[in-house]
Amino acid sequence: MRFGLLLLSAQFPGRSHSAVLDATVATAVAAEEAGFDDVWVAEHHFMSYGVCPSALTLAGYLLGATRRITVGTAVTVLSTQHPVAVAEQALLLDQVSGGRFRLGVGRGGPWVDLLVFGSGPERRGSGFPESLDLLLAALHGGPVRGAGPLFTFPEVDVVPRPRSGPRPDVVVAATTTATVRLAARRGLPLLLGMHADDAEKAAAVADWERIAGPAAGHVSVGIAHVADTDADAGAELCETLPRWLGPGLAGYRRADGAPHRTRDPHAYAEHLCRIHPVGSPATCRERLTRTAAATGVDHVVLMVEGTGEPDRTAETIRRLGAEVLPHLGVTPTG
Template sequence: MRIGIFLVAAQFPGREPGRVLADAVELVVAAEAAGFDDAWIAEHHFMSYGVCPSATTFAAVAAGRTSRIGLGTAVSVLSTWHPVALAEQAAMLHHLSGGRFTLGVGRGGPWVDLEVFGTGLVRFERGFGELLQVLVRALSGERVSADGEFFGFREVPMVPAATMRPVVACTSEATLALAARLGLPMLLGMHVDDREKAAAVAAYERVRADAAAGGEDGVAGPGMAGHVAAAVGYVADSTRQAVRELAEAMPRWLEPGLAGYLRVDGRPRPPRDVGAYVDFLTRVHPVGSAAHCAETIVATAEATGLRHLILLVEGAGDHRRTLENIRRLGAEVLPEVRAHERW
């Protein structure tokens, strides 16, 4: 298995965004020392839920502070990027990091970002497939061109060129089917449990098989390996203690943070029961004693077939406690998971 950390650069009350970002880089350095395989950062705009507006910039800084750990975006919001510009950023990071960078992209939501960046609601609603295909072409060869509804330009060289395969956040059937047809790995979120993750993997394989049987170009055989799943990861001396600490801390971040999602059309965002959501996260993810965390990770792998898990480690809202969480996960949980793989 590959096990990484997942950072959103969460701004808990009383914390200054610049300090949050600096601390997040330190968490990547700590994760490398603790033996994690990779570190992934989320991109958000105009909100306290996550204060990193450029996951690629963060990855560049983290690459300069580390030497071994993989780095990824989870995700760069493709709906607010030009796909070729994002491909250029990814190619630079690929070369400058020595091949340690993975680009994760997602559709995002109908948020005010679309208005601010001028990409618009129409492109968000029906342009993601075109966006993703242009991005894939830009990362699969030396040259790229486009002739579609939203992008049309002559063939140009990619400088620098890099052959990369982006990971796609899949939260809808349409996006899952698109990723499957393109043979791109999925990124599955924290909001779904093992049963739903397993169903997504099975649906992906069905789409691949059906498309291949139907003779679709570029689709042959089962999907490529490499799916990634996000989960909360938090270790304490007992499971009761770990659950209690997150139940006390996470709502202080999530309640104001989730309120920062402003729809571009002005409609209110449906409310979420934050307490119930935190209860769900602590029940289904590796939150607890070291033994419980290791058992939960192994159970997820066995139930879903997924072999790459990234753990949200910032739930306590305290930087020193998060550093301790990373160290303990690395020292007490990762060895148990890897020992199980050898059985």
């Protein structure tokens, strides 16, 4: 199995943006020291759910701050950026990191971002396949041209050329059947979100495999928190998570101006604690093993900043590295 951390740069009440981002960098360094395989950087705009607006930029910084660990984006929102520009940046990071970069992309939501950046709702909907295909063509090193309907431009070469194989590895975030099947038709593995339980993730993988056949490379996102007992871990997260989830989820604004119905933060926190490795080290080991068996996904990425307290985040990383990962066939290499 492979294990990584998801870095959401979540802003809890009372924490400055500087403190949040400093903690994100420290968490990535701690993950490398604890023996994790990778860290994945999230991207959000105009909201406290996450205060990193450019996953690619932060990924570049983290690649410079680490020496071994892979750094990925989870995700770069393709619907608000030009796909060739994203490919250029990904290829650059692939080159200067010696192949330690991995690109995750997604549609994003129907949020106001589409208006602010001028891409429009069609880029997220019918235009997403065109954006994805242009990205993949550019990641091969080109030449690439835009033949419309959304992108029209003459043939150009792309620099720099790919370093690690035909292109940096790409994974696609998928929360709908349409995106699962689009990724399958392109042979691209899935990034499955932390809101989904094992049965939902297994169904997405099975749908993907009906089109593309059996394949490795899918990534399952979860949340993790370690304490001495299950009760302590669950109680702590159920108290702290809503402080972030409440204002964070309320920050989503639809591009069409329609009201956005948010999840109840307390119920959502309880749901996350129930389906993910939250508990004693033994419970965390059991839940991670169970998820891998149920979904067929052996690459797990965990969000560990659920208390908003850097010291507790560091403790969970340390305990995962020392008391959980070695029992699952992972040898710390930090």
